[in-house]
Amino acid sequence: MGKIRAAGLVVLAALIAAGALFALSPASALLAPAPVKIVNFAFQPAEQTVEVGGAVEWVNQDGSKHTVTFDSLPIDSGDLDTAQTFSATFAAPGRYTYYCARHSSMLGAVNVVAAQTPTPTVQPTALPAPAPTLTPQVWQPILLHE
Ligand SMILES: [Cu+2]
Numbered sequence: 505m506g507k508i509r510a511a512g513l514v515v516l517a518a519l520i521a522a523g524a525l526f527a528l529s530p531a532s533a534l535l536a537p538a539p540v541k542i543v544n545f546a547f548q549p550a551e552q553t554v555e556v557g558g559a560v561e562w563v564n565q566d567g568s569k570h571t572v573t574f575d576s577l578p579i580d581s582g583d584l585d586t587a588q589t590f591s592a593t594f595a596a597p598g599r600y601t602y603y604c605a606r607h608s609s610m611l612g613a614v615n616v617v618a619a620q621t622p623t624p625t626v627q628p629t630a631l632p633a634p635a636p637t638l639t640p641q642v643w644q645p646i647l648l649h650e
Pocket residue numbers: 545569570571604605606607610
């Protein structure tokens with residue numbers, strides 16, 4: 505009976521420890537894409553920076569159609585109508601330039617930088633101390649007066 509209850513506590517402690525590990529996973533993957541607006545025949549900002557694995561999302565807030573077409577990556581939005589969005593994810597560090605295929609004066613770039621080491625926002629939960637090992641009792645002979 506006592507052994508069963510102790511085993512249950514070990515399982516519970518393991519579940520808590522697993523939960524702490526999940527809480528420590530990097531939050532960067534959950535970040536929203538970096539925004540770039542297309543306004544007045546220009547990309548704003550013209551240079552956007554994301555970490556490796558991060559995404560950029562363009563939104564056409566202009567009255568005419570535009571594209572997001574990269575020079576050295578196979579990324580091309582095609583025509584974006586007003587209020588249309590387009591997003592792309594960047595897997596390798598570097599500086600990637602792009603332009604609008606309809607307006608050659610519209611230029612932009614995405615800087616992809618190495619991911620920062622995430623600082624944990626949640627402190628790890630202390631694991632339970634190991635059960636003390638029993639030290640054998642040493643029995644000393646007691647001398648009795650006769
Ligand atoms: Cu354009």
